[in-house]
Amino acid sequence: MRIGGFGGVEGLRKWLEDNRIELVVDATHPFAATMTAHAAQATGQLGLSMIRLSRPGWHAEPGDHWLRVPDLAAAARVSAELGERILLTIGRQGVAAFAGHPRPWYLIRAIDPPEGALPPRHEILLARGPFTVEEESALLARHRIDVVVTKNSGGTATAAKLTAARTAGIPVVVVDRPPVPTGITVVGTVDEAREVLSTWTAGGPGSGRT
Numbered sequence: 001m002r003i004g005g006f007g008g009v010e011g012l013r014k015w016l017e018d019n020r021i022e023l024v025v026d027a028t029h030p031f032a033a034t035m036t037a038h039a040a041q042a043t044g045q046l047g048l049s050m051i052r053l054s055r056p057g058w059h060a061e062p063g064d065h066w067l068r069v070p071d072l073a074a075a076a077r078v079s080a081e082l083g084e085r086i087l088l089t090i091g092r093q094g095v096a097a098f099a100g101h102p103r104p105w106y107l108i109r110a111i112d113p114p115e116g117a118l119p120p121r122h123e124i125l126l127a128r129g130p131f132t133v134e135e136e137s138a139l140l141a142r143h144r145i146d147v148v149v150t151k152n153s154g155g156t157a158t159a160a161k162l163t164a165a166r167t168a169g170i171p172v173v174v175v176d177r178p179p180v181p182t183g184i185t186v187v188g189t190v191d192e193a194r195e196v197l198s199t200w201t202a203g204g205p206g207s208g209r210t
Contacts, residue, residue, distance in 0.1 A: 002015075006038070008038060009038045009041045009042050009045075012038055012039065012042040013042040013045055013046060016042060016043070016046060016048065017046065021048065022048055022049070023048060023049045023050070023051070023197070023200065023201075024039055024042075024043050024048060024049070024050045024051070025050075025051045025053055025193055025197075026039045026040075026050060026051065026052050026053065026184075027053040027193075029153070030054050030055065030057070030151075030152070030153055030154060030177050031151055031153065031177065031178060033178035036052060036178075036180065036181065036184075037181060040181035040183075040184055041181075044183075049185075049200060050184055050185070051184075051185050051186075051187060051193055051196055051197070052180050052184045052185065052186045052187070053187055053188075053189075053190065053192075053193045054177075054180070054186055054187075054188065055154045055155055055188060055189075056154050056188045057152040057153075057154045057177060058152055058153075058154055058159060058162060058174070061166065063166045064162070064165075064166050064172065065165075065166075065169070065170070065171040065172065066171070066172050066173075066174050067082070067171060067172070067173050067174065068152075068174050068175075068176055069173060069174070069175055069176065070175075070176055071175060072090065072094045072097035072098075072175060073097050074175075075090075075097070075149050075173045075175050076097045076098040076100070076101055077101075078173050079098075079104070079147045079149050079173045080098075080101040080103060080104050082146070082147045082171055082173070083104065083145075083146035083147035083171070084103065084104050084105065084146060085104065085105050085107070085143060085144050085145050085146050085147070086098075086104050086105070086106050086107070086145065086146070086147045086148075086149060087106075087107045087109065087139075087140065087143070087145045087147070087148045087149065087161075088106050088107065088108045088109065088149050089109050089148065089149065089150045089151075089158065089161060090149060090150065090151050090175070091110055091111070091151070092110040092111070092112050092113060092114040092115055093114070093115060095108055095110075095114040095115075095116065095117075095118060095119075096115075096116035096117040096118070098118075098119045099116075099117035099118055099119050099120075101119060102119070102120045102121065104119070104121065104147075105121040105122065105123075106119045106121065106122040106123070107122070107123050107125060107143050107145065108122055108123070108124050108125065109125045109126075109127055110124070110125075110126060111126065111127070111128045112126070113126065123143075129157035129158045130156065130157040130158070130160070131157075131158060131160045131161065132160055133160045133163045133164050133167075135160070136160045136161045136163070136164035136165075137164040137167060137168065139164075140164055140165065140168055140170060141168070145170060146170060146171075147170065147171055147172075147173065148161060148162075148165045148170055148171070148172045148173070149172075149173045149175075150162075150172060150173070150174060150175070151174075151175045151177075152174050152175060152176055152177055
């Protein structure tokens with residue numbers, strides 16, 4: 001077990017070599033693009049196999065009013081055009097993208113205090129999911145939220161906000177996931193990852209130590 005960073009691509013490559021790793025499973029957060037890119041580069045340089053384990057994203061359902069955007073800068077621009085009281089559920093990183101929009105009021109919900117510049121008009125709510133639909137509906141009503149901004153992280157812990165927004169008729173600005181580097185095998189569940197590992201270690205790519 002190792003906790004902490006590796007020191008970029010070079011540090012990760014050295015760690016993989018020193019530990020005689022032959023196959024890498026990248027199970028970081030869907031928006032941890034830097035770590036995934038570093039892993040792809042390091043494994044590519046060493047000729048190692050790599051699996052990207054990424055839980056399925058959310059999908060719009062009937063009654064949803066989603067506006068999908070490619071990044072946080074676009075989310076800041078689109079949400080500011082849509083409403084005046086915005087719930088940000090993007091984590092503590094990336095809030096600075098909204099700092100240049102002085103007109104809306106933002107409720108910034110995160111587990112830890114956000115870093116960097118903040119919008120002029122805001123309130124910070126530190127909270128950790130999972131949240132229920134009832135809790136999310138009450139939050140939207142209490143703060144008179146008229147736009148929700150989220151990353152398409154997937155999972156169940158914070159999905160209730162989407163149901164609450166749908167019920168209230170509130171638009172949701174959804175930031176799409178960053179693209180996965182080309183040539184990487186992507187699976188959506190641990191079971192799928194095990195199946196790929198089983199195939200590879202039986203004689204396919206990455207056979208041998210894992």
